[in-house]
Amino acid sequence: MPELPEVEALRAFLDENLTGKEIARVLPVAISVLKTYDPPLAALDGGTVTAVGRHGKFLDIETGGRGGEPLHLLIHLARAGWLQWRDVLPSGPPRPGKGPLALRVALTGGDGFDLTEAGTTKRLAVHLVRDPADVPGVARLGPDPLAGDFDRDAFAALLAGAKGRQVKGALRDQSLIAGIGNAYSDEILHAARMSPFKPVGNLTDDETTLLYEATRTTLTDAVERSHGVAAGRLKAEKKSGLRVHGRTGEACPVCGDTVREVSFSDSSLQYCPTCQTGGKPLADRRLSRLLK
Numbered sequence: 001m002p003e004l005p006e007v008e009a010l011r012a013f014l015d016e017n018l019t020g021k022e023i024a025r026v027l028p029v030a031i032s033v034l035k036t037y038d039p040p041l042a043a044l045d046g047g048t049v050t051a052v053g054r055h056g057k058f059l060d061i062e063t064g065g066r067g068g069e070p071l072h073l074l075i076h077l078a079r080a081g082w083l084q085w086r087d088v089l090p091s092g093p094p095r096p097g098k099g100p101l102a103l104r105v106a107l108t109g110g111d112g113f114d115l116t117e118a119g120t121t122k123r124l125a126v127h128l129v130r131d132p133a134d135v136p137g138v139a140r141l142g143p144d145p146l147a148g149d150f151d152r153d154a155f156a157a158l159l160a161g162a163k164g165r166q167v168k169g170a171l172r173d174q175s176l177i178a179g180i181g182n183a184y185s186d187e188i189l190h191a192a193r194m195s196p197f198k199p200v201g202n203l204t205d206d207e208t209t210l211l212y213e214a215t216r217t218t219l220t221d222a223v224e225r226s227h228g229v230a231a232g233r234l235k236a237e238k239k240s241g242l243r244v245h246g247r248t249g250e251a252c253p254v255c256g257d258t259v260r261e262v263s264f265s266d267s268s269l270q271y272c273p274t275c276q277t278g279g280k281p282l283a284d285r286r287l288s289r290l291l292k
Helices: 004-018 152-160 167-172 182-191 205-226 231-241 285-291
Strands: 023-028 049-055 058-063 071-076 081-086 101-107 112-117 125-129 260-263 268-271
Touching: 004 049, 004 058, 004 081, 004 205, 004 231, 081 231, 152 205, 167 182, 182 205, 182 268, 205 231
Parallel strands: none
Antiparallel strands: 023 101, 049 058, 058 071, 071 125, 081 112, 101 112, 260 268
């Protein structure tokens, strides 16, 4: 799933390639992708892109709209969605079918981008609204962890309201902190040398500081690695920078221990026992159920 660093890189790429250009048409291919109907997508025809922003994992393409009314095209790529920029779009209209293409944004200059989604579970979401806060997923977002005012005290105050949670779940809660998902929560916890199952309520002041610093550093470094990378290469860039997530069975780059995994019904987490859990492997709950 694209998380804050990749979405921020896409934002920067689109800001450079979209801002100031005129939209010819926005063509939905998969019915499931469009989550709003007022205003209609046709309201974007002839409008000029004025800025590209980001709210957590949401991209926000702001336009003047055909009549000059500010409109926001909000895009959430979900788990299997992606954005593919095309310098030259196909001349014919896209055909609905079983392929991955979900929506196309065509510019008057002949360029534009496609939104695609792999797999059969369709969660990619596009909203056209007058105010980003009209999208429930945006309205409920917590603060951005890379914002200038997101300091250690602000982080501690958020955690104080999540003392009954495990630390990985708290980091992934979009209403608590915007933009962090499964991959970067693993990376943050590895950098902080902390178990993903550690209760938030058990964090000491020093551990809270360490977790805050790991959050800022991990995300900042990932954004810097992605800066200037073309949209089509961002997935590979993300994977190359991960130290434990998605690396089950490989050697930890810090201590050399074997990276281990805990599996759940629809996801998994990775961690280093030596760095994070005092050398003790965590129980794989799915495997434990199978053995009973």
